[in-house]
Amino acid sequence: MASSKWPAVVEADLPHGFALTSSGRVSGVHEPGTVFDEVPFTDRERVMLDNALTEATRATKVRFNIYLGDLGNDPAAGADAVLPNTPEAADSVLIAVSPNQGAIEVRSGAHVAERANDRICQLGVTAALASFRQGNLIDGLISAVRVMAAAIGR
Amino acid sequence: MSILETVLIFVGIPAAIYFAIAGLSYLGKPFPGEKPAHFALGQKWTHSPVLWSATDEVTAAAGHHTAESHGSHAALEAANAELIGGRASGKF
Numbered sequence: 001m002a003s004s005k006w007p008a009v010v011e012a013d014l015p016h017g018f019a020l021t022s023s024g025r026v027s028g029v030h031e032p033g034t035v036f037d038e039v040p041f042t043d044r045e046r047v048m049l050d051n052a053l054t055e056a057t058r059a060t061k062v063r064f065n066i067y068l069g070d071l072g073n074d075p076a077a078g079a080d081a082v083l084p085n086t087p088e089a090a091d092s093v094l095i096a097v098s099p100n101q102g103a104i105e106v107r108s109g110a111h112v113a114e115r116a117n118d119r120i121c122q123l124g125v126t127a128a129l130a131s132f133r134q135g136n137l138i139d140g141l142i143s144a145v146r147v148m149a150a151a152i153g154r
Numbered sequence: 155m156s157i158l159e160t161v162l163i164f165v166g167i168p169a170a171i172y173f174a175i176a177g178l179s180y181l182g183k184p185f186p187g188e189k190p191a192h193f194a195l196g197q198k199w200t201h202s203p204v205l206w207s208a209t210d211e212v213t214a215a216a217g218h219h220t221a222e223s224h225g226s227h228a229a230l231e232a233a234n235a236e237l238i239g240g241r242a243s244g245k246f
Binding site for chain 1: 183186187188189190191192193194195196197198199201202203204205206207208209210211212213214215236237238239240241242243244245246
C-alpha cells in the first residue's frame with residue numbers, strides 16, 4: 001500500500017465495548033435496542049449486488065470493487081485516492097459512488113488498462129446513471145457491473 | 155375419577171402450563187435492535203464508507219505479482235497515478 005497505516009487498529013481508539021482480540025480481529029458489542037451497524041439496504045439488494053460482482057469477476061478475471069461513500073470536494077481526486085486501497089487495485093475495476101455529491105467515478109487498474117479502457121469505464125458510468133436518475137442506487141450499480149463485464153469479455 | 159377428570163388433570167393442566175410459558179416469549183421484543191432505515195438516492199448518506207467486492211473469487215492477479223505485492227518493498231507514493239488505467243466520471 002502506498003499510504004500504509006500501521007497498526008491498522010489502535011485499541012485505545014476503539015469505541016466503548018470494543019476490544020482487539022489476540023488474532024487481530026475486532027470484537028464489539030451491540031447494545032440492546034440500538035440500530036444494527038449494517039449497510040442500509042435490503043438483503044435482496046445485497047444478494048443481487050453480490051451475485052453481479054461474483055459473476056463479473058468470474059467471467060472476466062478482473063476484480064470488480066464498488067465503493068460507496070463520500071469522495072471529498074473533488075470526487076475525481078477522491079476516487080484516485082480510494083483505488084490504491086482496494087483489493088488487487090492494479091487488476092481491478094473500481095466503481096466509486098458518492099451519494100451526497102451525486103458523483104460516480106469509474107477507475108480501472110493499470111494491469112487491465114487495455115481491457116478496461118476509458119471507453120469501457122464510460123459505458124459503466126452511462127449504465128449506472130440511467131438508474132441513478134430514477135433513484136435506484138443498487139440497480140444502477142448492478143447494471144454498471146454487468147455492462148462493463150460484458151464489454152471487457154473473457 | 156371420570157374420564158373427563160382424567161383428561162382435565164393430565165392434559166388440561168400441562169397444556170395450560172405449556173401455553174402460559176409459551177405466551178411469555180411473546181412479551182419481549184423479537185429482535186435486540188432495529189435494522190437501519192433503507193437508503194434511497196436523494197437522502198443524505200450518513201453511513202461510513204462501504205467497499206463491496208467478490209472476495210472469494212480468484213482473479214488473474216492471483217498468480218503474478220501485483221502492485222500491492224511490491225508495495226511493501228518500495229515507496230509507492232508516486233505510483234498512485236500509475237495504478238490507474240482507464241477513468242470515467244459522471245454526475246447525477
